[in-house]
Amino acid sequence: MAKLLHPEIEWPKTPSDALSQQRRLIGLLPPERPLGRVGLVGGLDVSYSRRLERVFAALVVLRAGMGEEVQTVYGEAKADFPYVPGLLSYREGPACVAAWLNLDTSPDVLLCDGQGRAHPRRMGLASHLGLLFGVPTVGVAKSRLTGRHGTVGREKGSTTPLVDGKTGETLGVVLRSRTDVKPLYVSVGAGITLEDAVRITLSELGRFRLPEPSRRAHRLVTLHRKRAEEER
Numbered sequence: 001m002a003k004l005l006h007p008e009i010e011w012p013k014t015p016s017d018a019l020s021q022q023r024r025l026i027g028l029l030p031p032e033r034p035l036g037r038v039g040l041v042g043g044l045d046v047s048y049s050r051r052l053e054r055v056f057a058a059l060v061v062l063r064a065g066m067g068e069e070v071q072t073v074y075g076e077a078k079a080d081f082p083y084v085p086g087l088l089s090y091r092e093g094p095a096c097v098a099a100w101l102n103l104d105t106s107p108d109v110l111l112c113d114g115q116g117r118a119h120p121r122r123m124g125l126a127s128h129l130g131l132l133f134g135v136p137t138v139g140v141a142k143s144r145l146t147g148r149h150g151t152v153g154r155e156k157g158s159t160t161p162l163v164d165g166k167t168g169e170t171l172g173v174v175l176r177s178r179t180d181v182k183p184l185y186v187s188v189g190a191g192i193t194l195e196d197a198v199r200i201t202l203s204e205l206g207r208f209r210l211p212e213p214s215r216r217a218h219r220l221v222t223l224h225r226k227r228a229e230e231e232r
Contacts, residue, residue, distance in 0.1 A: 044058070112138065113142070
């Protein structure tokens with residue numbers, strides 16, 4: 001069974017407490033380091049049910065570069081934290097943790113549908129979960145939360161840096177994952193270099209916009225949420 005590296009970290013119930021915790025947690029993130037051999041890649045996505053007022057999560061583990069499924073697990077939690085941009089990890093995180101704890105084995109790297117360092121306080125969902133789970137994580141977001149970037153090429157695999165407009169700090173990379181399709185925003189979550197974050201994302205791309213672990217997690221969590229809404 002997968003475990004939490006920091007089980008003592010609790011979930012704040014108010015935005016002000018969450019902001020304070022985010023600023024503390026940034027100091028606990030592991031240093032960026034090159035990614036070693038990757039055998040298993042995870043993809044994590046969430047889906048919110050307005051009717052049930054619950055957040056559902058799906059975590060898919062695949063063999064790297066092969067697409068062979070090793071395990072899929074689900075988790076859910078009550079959506080009792082308000083929707084606040086920049087604090088979505090506090091709304092979505094409990095369901096993600098519930099899914100993680102259902103795993104029989106941990107992936108070597110986890111792709112999260114959300115931001116990592118490309119976040120106003122450098123502590124997006126991918127960073128938060130990387131700290132809790134103790135595995136390298138990558139933020140693979142479909143939209144930009146902060147930062148500026150130049151034009152990214154039209155061809156699949158084209159990239160351009162995502163930078164802080166005030167400090168010039170590199171926050172991540174804007175990646176064209178499919179020719180003439182909206183790009184993805186890739187950033188370090190925890191315990192991985194940006195170069196390796198981009199490399200592993202590219203290595204998991206197929207015919208779709210999202211890397212395969214993320215795509216499957218997105219599809220499965222949507223189905224899982226719809227089934228729950230029909231049954232309850």
